[in-house]
Amino acid sequence: KPSVGVLAVQGAFREHRQHLEALGADVREVRLPGDLTGLSGLVMPGGESTSMARLLSDFGLWAPLRDFHARGGVLWGTCAGAILLSRRVEGAPPQFGGHQDSLGLLDVTVRRNAFGRQVDSFSVPLPVQGLDAPFPALFIRAPVLTELGPDVERLAQHDGQTVMARQGRVLASAFHPELTGDRRIHGLFLDLVAEHQPVASA
Numbered sequence: 583k584p585s586v587g588v589l590a591v592q593g594a595f596r597e598h599r600q601h602l603e604a605l606g607a608d609v610r611e612v613r614l615p616g617d618l619t620g621l622s623g624l625v626m627p628g629g630e631s632t633s634m635a636r637l638l639s640d641f642g643l644w645a646p647l648r649d650f651h652a653r654g655g656v657l658w659g660t661c662a663g664a665i666l667l668s669r670r671v672e673g674a675p676p677q678f679g680g681h682q683d684s685l686g687l688l689d690v691t692v693r694r695n696a697f698g699r700q701v702d703s704f705s706v707p708l709p710v711q712g713l714d715a716p717f718p719a720l721f722i723r724a725p726v727l728t729e730l731g732p733d734v735e736r737l738a739q740h741d742g743q744t745v746m747a748r749q750g751r752v753l754a755s756a757f758h759p760e761l762t763g764d765r766r767i768h769g770l771f772l773d774l775v776a777e778h779q780p781v782a783s784a
């Protein structure tokens with residue numbers, strides 16, 4: 583039985599937990615560095631990436647998350663979680679000098695709130711690589727991924743913009759599979775986890 587975590591400092595982590603448990607995974611909520619011990623995968627949920635970044639600092643999680651990746655852990659970020667995984671963030675609030683810290687584990691630029699503030703949220707049937715029928719993708723103040731590095735594989739696009747991508751053990755989606763009843767992308771994540779050995783404790 584795969585042991586996976588959901589980053590639970592802010593955002594829609596309970597919904598991820600429910601989907602993963604429904605698929606038979608053992609799920610732990612991660613708030614402190616020690617919570618990562620023994621996990622083979624981690625989901626970083628949607629929410630608000632500026633607050634989440636501040637909480638990662640408060641909980642001392644930046645280095646442990648990079649370390650988790652370096653030791654072979656699989657990571658999946660949805661929306662704000664995808665922003666935190668990216669190499670470079672565009673559209674950070676001006677009060678932060680337009681700069682936002684991120685993990686830099688996915689070689690892309692991420693543009694926050696890329697579909698415009700007037701379009702708060704929308705849902706589209708989205709063709710996703712690896713799924714045989716379109717996925718009901720819910721976008722909420724969603725980012726897009728640009729400037730994909732050579733090792734980044736595009737898995738879905740909407741309106742000519744990349745909205746899902748993968749680089750090795752790092753998966754990112756701009757939309758929210760945890761807020762729909764469709765568990766296929768959680769299934770893809772667990773497949774990726776199953777392909778990797780459990781991470782030895784630090």
Ligand code: GLN
Nearest residue numbers: 628629630631661662723
């Ligand atoms: N717009 C949010 C941000 O930039 C992300 C929204 C979400 O996760 N649904 O952090």
